[in-house]
Amino acid sequence: xxxxxxxxxxxxxxxxxxxxxxxxxxxxxxxxxxxxxxxxxxxxxxxxxxxxxxxxxxxxxxxxxxxxxxxxxxxxxxxxxxxxxxxxxxxxxxxxxxxxxxxxxxx
Amino acid sequence: xxxxxxxxxxxxxxxxxxxxxxxxxxxxxxxxxxxxxxxxxxxxxxxxxxxxxxxxxxxxxxxxxxxxxxxxxxxxxxxxxxxxxxxxxxxxxxxxxxxxxxxxxxxxxxxxxxxxxxxxxxxxxxxxxxxxxxxxxxxxxxxxxxxxxxxxxxxxxxxxxxxxxxxxxxxxxxxxxxxxxxxx
Numbered sequence: 001x002x003x004x005x006x007x008x009x010x011x012x013x014x015x016x017x018x019x020x021x022x023x024x025x026x027x028x029x030x031x032x033x034x035x036x037x038x039x040x041x042x043x044x045x046x047x048x049x050x051x052x053x054x055x056x057x058x059x060x061x062x063x064x065x066x067x068x069x070x071x072x073x074x075x076x077x078x079x080x081x082x083x084x085x086x087x088x089x090x091x092x093x094x095x096x097x098x099x100x101x102x103x104x105x106x107x
Numbered sequence: 108x109x110x111x112x113x114x115x116x117x118x119x120x121x122x123x124x125x126x127x128x129x130x131x132x133x134x135x136x137x138x139x140x141x142x143x144x145x146x147x148x149x150x151x152x153x154x155x156x157x158x159x160x161x162x163x164x165x166x167x168x169x170x171x172x173x174x175x176x177x178x179x180x181x182x183x184x185x186x187x188x189x190x191x192x193x194x195x196x197x198x199x200x201x202x203x204x205x206x207x208x209x210x211x212x213x214x215x216x217x218x219x220x221x222x223x224x225x226x227x228x229x230x231x232x233x234x235x236x237x238x239x240x241x242x243x244x245x246x247x248x249x250x251x252x253x254x255x256x257x258x259x260x261x262x263x264x265x266x267x268x269x270x271x272x273x274x275x276x277x278x279x280x281x282x283x284x285x286x287x288x289x290x291x
Contacts, residue, residue, distance in 0.1 A: 015213055029173070030180030045204065047212035048181040049164055052174050053219060073180075074173040 001084055005061055009085045011092060015046045019054055020078060020086050023064050028073040029055055058082070110153040112138065117147040119272060120228050121279035123163045123192070130161040134196075143189040158199040162210045165220050167191035167227045183210070191227070214287040221284045229280070232273060240266060 009016070018036045027035070029051045036044055046054075055076060058064045063082035067075045078086065098105050114133075118126045130140055135158055138151035162183070166174070168191060175185055182201055187194040195210065202208050211217050244266055247258040 013213060013215060028180075029177040033181070045206040045212055047206065047209050047216075048178045048183060049210035049220075050212045050216040052170075052177050053216050072172070073176055 001081065005063075005081070005085070006088075008061070009063070010088050012085075012089055014044060015050060016054055016058075017089055018044065019046070019051070020058065020063060020082055020089075023076055023078045023082070024086075026067045026075040026077045028070070028075050030073070111141075112151050112153075114149045114151065115147050116149055119276050119279075120165075120224055121276040121283065123165070124283075127161045127163060130196075131159060134159040134161070139196075140187065140194070142187050143194075145190060159196050160199055160202070160208045162195045162197075164193045164195065164210055165191055165224050166193055167223065178210075182207075214289070217287040218284055221280055221287070225280060229273075229276065232269075236269065236273070240269060 012020070015036075018039065019032055022032045022035050029048075033046045033051055036046055055064070059066065059076065061081075062079055063085055064076045065079050067077045069075065095105050116129065133140065133151060134154070135156055137153055137156040139154040139159070140161075141150045141152045143149055170193065178185060178195060183195040183197050185193060185195055197208070199208065206212060211220070240262070244259075244262040247255050247262055250258075
């Protein structure tokens, strides 16, 4: 993985993380926002401009890819590189959580 | 037609937040924006007074059809474009939260937009200034005839307007970026 990508996406913003996480299944922009709302009990909303901007950036950087079009909406899915980033983030967040609980972290 | 009116109002590339507020207040008074004509003509149509949020996004023609689809899915009505800016609106009655009235949900995306404006509008203006306006200005000062004197006056006025606008936009964009970064 190239260092530039790593520098931009690790750590990630909360919106970025949820978008990438949701794209483990093919989904379109508005669909992601609805899913995130549900997952966070309405605490996190991702607005239209932020959604479009994040999707285009992630597509350009190769974290997600266009899969197909459904009812005029573009569906995206995570790529191999996206998975690598997501796993780095998951490990980081897990460590953060364990440390906050005072558990031992042996990494 | 008396159900239309044209207002003249000049907003620079750094005044989009003021423009949004102004357009909202016009709609509250029963005038909805139909289109703009460069540089400062706003054409309104009379309508039922209503509280409608207006939002401007600067894309400089980089948007695609999925962009409009996403905004439509979020309940935004796209109704006009002007000089790289896209105009959206949404009735307040159709929003549940404050966030529903925004097109950006984090400051990173707001800063991205400011940076996009600086890169595609401010930088070309600097180039025009140094490559075109300034050399012509110096050239017209050096020439000594009455035609050149007229040119000098014209260039001086242009140069002053240019400088004023440039400084106004530069400072305001910087302030916006600071506001979004939480420095203020």
